[in-house]
Amino acid sequence: MEYIEREKARPAFCLxxxxxxxxxxxxxxxxxxxxxxxxxxxxxxxxxxxPDTIIQCVLExxxxxxxxxxxHEECCVRLTGVISAxxxxxxxxxxxxxDMVVLSSPAAPLPFPVNRHKIGPALxxxxxxxPIALRNSDRRARFRVQAGIVQQFRNFLQTQGFTEIRxxxxxxxxxxxxxxxxxxxxxxxxxxxxxxxxxxxxxxxGVYERVFEVGSVFRAERHQTARHLNxxxxxxxxxxxxxxxxxLCAMETAMLASVFDYLRQSFAExxxxxxxxxxxxxRIPSIRFxxxxxxxxxxxxxxxxxxxxxxxxxxxLISDVIKRQTGSDFVFVTHYPASKRPFYAxxxxxxxxxxxxxxxxxxxxxxxxxxxxxxxxxxxxxxxxDKGLAPEDFKSYLMAHRHGMPPxxxxxxxxxxxxxxxFGDSQIRLSSMFPxxxxxxxx
Amino acid sequence: MEYIEREKARPAFCLxxxxxxxxxxxxxxxxxxxxxxxxxxxxxxxxxxxPDTIIQCVLExxxxxxxxxxxHEECCVRLTGVISAxxxxxxxxxxxxxDMVVLSSPAAPLPFPVNRHKIGPALxxxxxxxPIALRNSDRRARFRVQAGIVQQFRNFLQTQGFTEIRxxxxxxxxxxxxxxxxxxxxxxxxxxxxxxxxxxxxxxxGVYERVFEVGSVFRAERHQTARHLNxxxxxxxxxxxxxxxxxLCAMETAMLASVFDYLRQSFAExxxxxxxxxxxxxRIPSIRFxxxxxxxxxxxxxxxxxxxxxxxxxxxLISDVIKRQTGSDFVFVTHYPASKRPFYAxxxxxxxxxxxxxxxxxxxxxxxxxxxxxxxxxxxxxxxxDKGLAPEDFKSYLMAHRHGMPPxxxxxxxxxxxxxxxFGDSQIRLSSMFPxxxxxxxx
Numbered sequence: 009m010e011y012i013e014r015e016k017a018r019p020a021f022c023l024x025x026x027x028x029x030x031x032x033x034x035x036x037x038x039x040x041x042x043x044x045x046x047x048x049x050x051x052x053x054x055x056x057x058x059p060d061t062i063i064q065c066v067l068e069x070x071x072x073x074x075x076x077x078x079x080h081e082e083c084c085v086r087l088t089g090v091i092s093a094x095x096x097x098x099x100x101x102x103x104x105x106x107d108m109v110v111l112s113s114p115a116a117p118l119p120f121p122v123n124r125h126k127i128g129p130a131l132x133x134x135x136x137x138x139p140i141a142l143r144n145s146d147r148r149a150r151f152r153v154q155a156g157i158v159q160q161f162r163n164f165l166q167t168q169g170f171t172e173i174r175x176x177x178x179x180x181x182x183x184x185x186x187x188x189x190x191x192x193x194x195x196x197x198x199x200x201x202x203x204x205x206x207x208x209x210x211x212x213x214g215v216y217e218r219v220f221e222v223g224s225v226f227r228a229e230r231h232q233t234a235r236h237l238n239x240x241x242x243x244x245x246x247x248x249x250x251x252x253x254x255x256l257c258a259m260e261t262a263m264l265a266s267v268f269d270y271l272r273q274s275f276a277e278x279x280x281x282x283x284x285x286x287x288x289x290x291r292i293p294s295i296r297f298x299x300x301x302x303x304x305x306x307x308x309x310x311x312x313x314x315x316x317x318x319x320x321x322x323x324x325l326i327s328d329v330i331k332r333q334t335g336s337d338f339v340f341v342t343h344y345p346a347s348k349r350p351f352y353a354x355x356x357x358x359x360x361x362x363x364x365x366x367x368x369x370x371x372x373x374x375x376x377x378x379x380x381x382x383x384x385x386x387x388x389x390x391x392x393x394d395k396g397l398a399p400e401d402f403k404s405y406l407m408a409h410r411h412g413m414p415p416x417x418x419x420x421x422x423x424x425x426x427x428x429x430x431f432g433d434s435q436i437r438l439s440s441m442f443p444x445x446x447x448x449x450x451x
Numbered sequence: 452m453e454y455i456e457r458e459k460a461r462p463a464f465c466l467x468x469x470x471x472x473x474x475x476x477x478x479x480x481x482x483x484x485x486x487x488x489x490x491x492x493x494x495x496x497x498x499x500x501x502p503d504t505i506i507q508c509v510l511e512x513x514x515x516x517x518x519x520x521x522x523h524e525e526c527c528v529r530l531t532g533v534i535s536a537x538x539x540x541x542x543x544x545x546x547x548x549x550d551m552v553v554l555s556s557p558a559a560p561l562p563f564p565v566n567r568h569k570i571g572p573a574l575x576x577x578x579x580x581x582p583i584a585l586r587n588s589d590r591r592a593r594f595r596v597q598a599g600i601v602q603q604f605r606n607f608l609q610t611q612g613f614t615e616i617r618x619x620x621x622x623x624x625x626x627x628x629x630x631x632x633x634x635x636x637x638x639x640x641x642x643x644x645x646x647x648x649x650x651x652x653x654x655x656x657g658v659y660e661r662v663f664e665v666g667s668v669f670r671a672e673r674h675q676t677a678r679h680l681n682x683x684x685x686x687x688x689x690x691x692x693x694x695x696x697x698x699l700c701a702m703e704t705a706m707l708a709s710v711f712d713y714l715r716q717s718f719a720e721x722x723x724x725x726x727x728x729x730x731x732x733x734r735i736p737s738i739r740f741x742x743x744x745x746x747x748x749x750x751x752x753x754x755x756x757x758x759x760x761x762x763x764x765x766x767x768l769i770s771d772v773i774k775r776q777t778g779s780d781f782v783f784v785t786h787y788p789a790s791k792r793p794f795y796a797x798x799x800x801x802x803x804x805x806x807x808x809x810x811x812x813x814x815x816x817x818x819x820x821x822x823x824x825x826x827x828x829x830x831x832x833x834x835x836x837d838k839g840l841a842p843e844d845f846k847s848y849l850m851a852h853r854h855g856m857p858p859x860x861x862x863x864x865x866x867x868x869x870x871x872x873x874f875g876d877s878q879i880r881l882s883s884m885f886p887x888x889x890x891x892x893x894x
Contacts, residue, residue: 009736009737009738009776009777010736010737010738011734011735011736011737012697012700012701012704012734012735012736012737012783013701013704013733013734014701014704014705014708014732014733014734015705016697016698016701016704016705017611017698017701017702017704017705017706018611018698018701019610019611019612020611020612020613020660020661021612022612039691039692039857040660041657041855041857057660058660059612059614059659059660059661060612060614060659080855082854082855083855084691084692084855084856084857084858086692111692111857111858112826112827112855112856112857112858113855114828114853114854114855115827115828115829115852115853115854116828116853116854117854118854137850138847139654139657139658139847139848139850139851140657140850140851140854142654142655142657142658143657143658147658148658148659151614151616151658152614152659154617155614155615155616158615159605159609159615162602166602167462168460168461168462168463169462169463169464169465169502169503170463171502171503171594171595171598172598172601172602173594173598173884174597174667174684174884175884175885176667176682176884176885176886176887177620177667177669177682178633178669178681178682178887178892179892179893180892180893181893190621190635190636190637191635192633192634192635192644193633194633194681194892195671195673195889195890197892199892201635207894208884208885211582211585211894212585212884214484214582214583214585214586215582215585215586215590215591215594216502216503216591216595217463217483217500217501217502218463218502223666223667224617224619224620224666224667226620226621228638230638238621238637239619239620239621241617248482248527249482249483249527249529249554254455254459255459255460255461257455258455258456258457258459258460258461259460261455261456261457261459261460262457262458262459262460263460265457289457290456290457291454291455291456291457292454292455293452293453293454293455294452294453294454294455295452295453333452334452340455383555384555384558385557385558385559386558404581404582404893404894405582405894407580407582407583407894408582408583409558410557410558410559411525411557411558411559411560411561411583412484412523412525412526412527412555412556412557413527413555414482414484414527414554414555415527415554415555441616441617441618441619441651441655442618442619442651443619444619444621446638447638449621449622449623449637449640449642450622450623450624450847451650451654451847451848451850
């Protein structure tokens, strides 16, 4: 009998670990794609793409004579060399190649270079070539940071006693209702693609008190804007036994602070590549919806057109004023009108036209919607009826209420929106590895 | 301006931390649902459900007189009390209630008790009442362990240099092809729900070398068996620069070992509740497909009906023999016939009728399919044509190959299957919070 040994698993080559462990004097074997070749006459610099960085390698002498004629950018190689200090190279290091094997060669050159800081073609072209465009250092850095955000979102919430859940993406009813939902045939029944894990995370508060989920959600919105995707990643949490909705805001503030601390610590190279300015979030200002509207109307001498909702332009202006007044890149806008919030939002007992809900704006864009939910069965049924909904369509959801739910609330964060504003982009599709919009389903 | 302070976020009450910090002598404030009431005449035991455990509380004296008449199971309460040793209680502890507030009361009693070790009704009934059935301790423990598996899958792979990716679930082509795919209208185009992140994780090997994803996948399979779900969670990884496919097996072995170590360490209570026997996986035996078939035929005096695939019964028997011979709960079955493997599987150079692929069986069930992929563009195009596929239907996928890919491979693990076998169940739906099968789309 043959055996596979646990010990045989090999971690990826990590430049930092190598330097710490060996002091950099031992020969090292590493592998990667040749990101860029710079010919210098009788030798070449090879920039080799490692999982999280790029290392400059020097191909010279016999190895140069042997390999250079057959070498192309995007060849994959394994090489042995000695790393030494070289202040003009990235990380102040370069690797002098002693031996090299070419593992694979591309069948065709790239349609555009990916090894410059900027990618040449326009966004639409880039997206068509996304599998290779993502090899660019800026693009790689974006999704490394995005992975870091998700990782720390989860790790922080785990320290706060949250349990990770997995809700189904195929559902029989939709949380938000309306036309913005994809539907499909499910063995003769009509199924909807999840617009959010809303119902499920609320149900699971009855099970674990505090839950979170990171998952795909789907919106069949027919508008093609710079801040909408038809499939995106939602960071959701829901927590029971809250005193009021500011408990949710505090948890989000602490989570964001922890995420940015983590990025600062663990993604320094990516942060530098992207020239990201990480916001400070030890505290976040909070303003009521009505006051925010009035503040903007007053400051910018604007008329209030829609008293029940914020226009995108108003979100930008609120952020601008708050930034000037407090220095904060974030602002909570609270107490949204009940007419614009879903049936599960708890009304403000002091003014039932308002809800105990909030949005979080980040640099001019709403990245979070949240609030306290109704936990009492009768109150929930009454509000459904009030909103013209049929409680019998929401039997499973109401089951949790019927059999006892604590006061609770939660929120959802659009991952790509958070990234878009963090990266300083004006186009959300840059923050999705393979974005889905009305015109794009491929790659 | 009001502010939300980072410091205001409150971690959940954790019994273990409390005992470590205070030695258990200070009064404690905690909250939870009343899982069970045991009336003892002039006092009551309240079993209170905390996020990760249950604590026995004693309601006596004035608090008993005041609250007992209005108290029901599944009431949510906040209480202050003093924790003291009581060896007959769970954890050897009980909390003597000094003060209590009832935060909410259920509108109706539960349709069946959830506070016994076993849930009364049959599975179909339970699934219909899943939002409340999950409040049962056995059910809570299952999905805490499941969350722990996913967490350590990610954490372990991160230590090995893997980057987390997010592939789209709405796709224009399907990886496995065939009829087992859900389709829907996507703004006038036909979209498919992801059967796997296969194409995307391969593309991303060209970007980050090693990637993983935990995500929902969808199979429109028309058979209703004890080991199939129509929506499930796939744990995928893909790694570049492998020497051969046993590198993948070694990484999986090390990952599983790390996951079970973590469960042993961090989920002792859940492991005990579920009476789970955690397998030892320092090494996993490996056997070729042909030899496995012959071994079973010989040992059990069976005829080989289908020489190209394993029947479920054969998977069980292989596991049984290997368990007897080696003591291992796992076995890799390698070198599957090319006729039953997809177009991206690399053929065995020593016998092109076989592939450099494998399944991992766990206690009689296939929980993983993996293998080395073709990385050469021409070889991939040729195999597509050989399999009767049109390369122009896979343009985005082939783009990665065309512009250079390292030797690579990967695998996918069915999370619910792994859990099912770990928990000793004969029915996979117990391992999905809200399972989806041909007849069930709700809750």
